[in-house]
Structure formats: structure tokens, C-alpha cells
Amino acid sequence: MLALLDAEQQMLKEVAGQIARAAEVANPGDLKTRDRAAAWESLAQAGLLGLRVRDEEGRPSASGVEVAVVAEALGAGLVPVPYLGSAVLATELLALAGAGPEAEELAAGGKRAGILLNRDLSAPARLPGDEQGYAWDCDGAAEALALVEAPGGAQVVRVPLDGAFTPVAGADLTRSLARYDAPIDPSGLTRAGRPLTEAELARWEALALAALCADTVGVMRSAVTKAVEYAKERIQYGVPIGSFQAVQHMCAEAYVSAEAAASATGYAAWAVDVLEPGEALTAARTAKAQCGAVAREVTETVMQIFGGIGQTYEHIAHVHTRRALTDRQVLGDEDAQLLRIADVRLTGE
Template sequence: MLALLSDEQQMLKEVAAQLAGSAGPANPGDLRTLDRDAAWRSLAQSGLLALRTRDDGRPAGSGVEVAVVAEALGAGLVPVPYLGSAVLATELLALAGAHDEAEALAEGTARTGVLLDRDLSALAVLPGDQTVYGWDVDGAADALALTAVPGGHQVVRVSLATGFTAANGADLTRTLLRSDGPIDAAALTPVGGPLSDEHLRRWEALALTALSADTVGVMRSAVARAVAYTKERVQYGVLIGSFQAVQHMCAEAYVQAEAAASAVNYAAWAVDELDPDEALLAARTAKVQCATVAREVTETVMQVFGGIGQTYEHIAHVHTRRALTDRQVLGDEGVHLLRIADVRLTGE
């Protein structure tokens, strides 16, 4: 597989980067004043929310195109629920055959998030006694989860209007809600038809790949900011970019981010081109690669910025916070290394 973008995908990348550049924060204070609804409308009008809607059974956009957009929005630290609503929720609805509801999300007239379990490592299976979280649910009226049914799982919708309160997550760019108590069966509204295990593997492959692409965007833009800073910050009468120690830090962070990007490129292609098991294995590998280096790369960037990079007013920690949350959502490297080992060692 040759990881080159087509002309159309390159144009998509440029459009997504332009939108992200205008909708993302320059500093943490901007997160309080950005017009998030306007950013969401721009994504809808550009067709970026419709990539996983189905046309004659096939997605309008491939896993590669989803990854291109996710990376651009991650690079811009854009505070809109693209992954939660336009990718994870839309894909669940499409796989369940709820195409009208998926179209409503694509048009931007509605937003739906997903419910994750108490450590954010998996899609919540309800009803149950566990605490669940609505992740990336900015502006969403409800969120999707699963309930067990004979032969598989059923997608269910849960209202976020009651029983959920705001949670203080590390990521400043995404909305996180926490359930106040158990969610019982009466609060679950079935959506579409049952999902097979194959459907869920395909969904997880896309979800992990999109999260990993977001992480790559966060890391790449953080490193780019740091490198630009080394070319203008003067210390002891010279640019700090002339210091070998700083050069080594930036070079190592760059190599780690690019290695992660390579793994994501393959996983993005695999989403729609390989069978579900192979696609999921590629996605797990990408998630491991990204999760392993996300903290080191973004914290290195904070060090390059020096004292100002440790302050709340600087943008560096926003990169770190988003990368650390991406690492945890749907499982960190420890979770996925074990699952990769299961496949490689036992064939399960």
C-alpha cells in the first residue's frame, strides 16, 4: 500500500486545514470566545460531516478521508465534536441502518455523541450499574450506547438532558458529561437494527483510526509550533534553535510524530479495504503507536517553550491535554497491546 493522497484527497486536506485554522484557538482564552456553532456550520456546508453516511451501501468518504479531516482538526485544536458526532455516532447509526438519523447529523442540524464506560476505554453497554461518560458531546441532545440482544448488540439512544452533569476532563477542547447514577432500561431508545460482531469490529477500527489521526494532528502542530519558536527566541544572545540539546529534542519529537503518522496512514486505508479483523489489528497498532508517544512529544514541546510553556496562558498544555485524552479514549497502549498479543499469539 502506497500512502499517497489522490488529488481530491489533497484538496480535502487543504479545505480541512483552512477551516481548522479559522476555528481553532491561538491561546487557551480563545476557547471561551470562539463561535463553535459557526465552526460546525462550516464543517457541515463543506460536507465534512457527511463522510460516513452511506450511498448504495458504501460510505461517502473513506477511512483515509476521515483521517485527513480528523488530523486537520486535531492540529487546529478545534473545539467541535467532529469525532463524537460526525465519526463515531454517524458510523454507528449507518451500520445499524438508521440512515435518516445519520443524514441529520451530516447536515449539522443535530448532534449526537457516544457514551463510554467509566475509564473511557470502551463503548458503554447498558443497562448497568457503572458510571458512564458522554464524550465529545458539545451541543448534543443525546448519545449512543449499546445493549446486548440475542446474536449481537443493539444501538440505543440516551437523552443527555437529565441524569448527566458536566465533568472536568483534562481535554479543554471537548465536552465531557458524567452520569449521576445507573441508567435503566426505560431510558434506552433502540435505534436501527442489531449490530453483528463484524459491524462492531469495523466500527472500532474506524473509531481507533480517527482518534489516532487526531493525536497525530495534535503532535505535528505542537512540534511545528515549537520549531518555529526556536527560530525566534533568543537566549544568551543567540537563537535557542542553535543549541544542540534543543535540536535533539525537536528532532526526536518530530521522528516520533511521523512514525505515528505512518501507522495511522495504513490503518486509515485498511478501514474500508481489509476485512474487519485485519482492519482492527491495523487500527490497534496505530493507537498503540500514538498513545505510546503522545505524552512524550507534547511534553517535550512544553519544555522547548521553556517557562512560558508551563503556564496556563500558553497554548502548549492544550496540545498535551488533548493528546492525553485521545490516548485514553477507547483504550490506551496497554489495552491494545494485550489485544494485539491475543491475535498474534493465539489467533483469537
């Protein structure tokens, strides 16, 4: 694999970065004042919501690497728009199911969809089995996608986010969450496309995990950068706190952890469209395990570097931590990923 971004990917990174900086959450107060609709429209106009829409030959408009580039930029800015939920997870699920027109609707930006996850957010909801669960990253969405068993595979169904769902406050302050507490009858739900095979589900999960990792990497890198800049400016005992060896070690260890996660994520994003589905999924699980293992450590270290102010609600540090910890939980934390990798290595399943 080529470990460096090519010229077009660099341009994509710059465009995504410009949009992310315009909609960045620089302090918790911005969560109430940011124009989320404008940020979403900017992403749509730049074509960034349709990266996984297929052409006539079934090829996605962009690779997993490009999706990861955008996800990292939005994660770095803590941008409060449902890019992962609607533009990546939902769009990819519809595209793989052959529901091209529905995927293109999401890519245009006028319509949004979330993803229905089970009770602990570790997997897509399977109906009617999962009697409790959450619609995740569903800001502005009228429906969420779930799976039902069907001849030939798993069928994608569209679940209306109506009165059966209750908006709830999640740990992540930048994404919307809605809970359902009663069984959902799949018989009356609209089906989208054809049933997905196990290989197609593996391909979808590989992209989903890689995108979640990219978002986490963006959150961690941005947090570390802010902490380093603060350490250069904060004066204590007449000198910058960055001159203290203990603070230097904290910054260095956080940086190394974030960059190691970025390396694993880059490989996982490349693998999505290049390797066989099972191999791509293993690469993505490896990256998710790596990101999950360091997400809390890195972001909480950043809070410590900021000192007392970093522990307050008014500071941005805890928003980084909350988003990273939620990314860690969605589709399984590091323990879940390592167990699945072990299952594959030991049993071949």
C-alpha cells in the same frame, strides 16, 4: 496501499485546513471566544460531517483516509467542535446499524450526538452493565449512543443527556464531557437500527481508533511545528535557542516520533475500508498503541522547548498535551491495545 494522498484528497486536506485555521485555538483565551457554531456550520456546508453516510448500496461517501485527513486538520487546530464524537463515531455507528435517516440527520449538522463510554473511557458503554460512565465529545448534543445486548448482536440505543448527566471538566479543554453516576435502564430507551454483528463492531472500532489517532497526529505535528518556529526566534545568550544541540535533538526526536505515529495512522485509515474487519482493527490497534506511546512524550517535550512560558496556563502548549492525552485514553491506551493485539495473535480471538 498508496501512501500518498491523491488529488481529491489533497483538495479535501486544503478545505479542512482552511476551516481549521479559521476556528483554531491559538491560545487558551480562544476557548471562550471562538464561534463554535460557525465552525460546525462550515464543516456541515463543506459536507465534512457526512463522510460516513451510506449510499443506497451501503457504501460510505468517503473512506477512512478522508476521515483521517479531516480529523488531523481539526486536531492540528485544536478546533473545539465534536467532529469525532458526532460526525465520526456516532454517525458510523448509526450507519452500520442501518439507521440511515438518523445518520443523515447528524450529517446535516442540525443535530448532534455523543458517544457513551464506560468509566475509564476505554470502551463504549454497555447497558445496563456499566453503572457509571461518560458522554464524550458531546458539545451541543441532546443524546449519546450506547450499546445493549440483543438477539443477533449489540443494539444501538439513544440515551438522552438530561438531568441524569452532570457536565464535568475533563483534562481536554477542547471537548465536552458529561458524567452519569447511576444505572441507566435501557428498557425505556429508543433503539436505532438493527443489532450490530461482531464484524460490524470491529469495523466501527477500527474507524474510531484510526480517527482518534489522526486527531492525535494533528495535535503532535502542530505542537512540534510551533516549537520549532519558537526555537528559531527565541534568543538566549545572544543566539537562537535552536542553535543549541540539546534543543535540536529534542525537536528532532519529537518530529520523528510524530511522523512514525502518522505513518501507522495512515495505514490504519486505509485499512478501515479495504481489509477484513479483524485485520483492519489490528492495524488500528497498532496505530493507537504507537500514538499513545509517544503522545505524552512529544507534547511534553514541546512544553520544555518553550521553557518557562510553556509551563503556564496562559500558553497554548498544555492544551496540546491535554487533548493528546485524552485521545490516548479514549477507547483504550497503548497498554490496552497491545494486550488485545496479543490476545488475537495468541488465541485468534
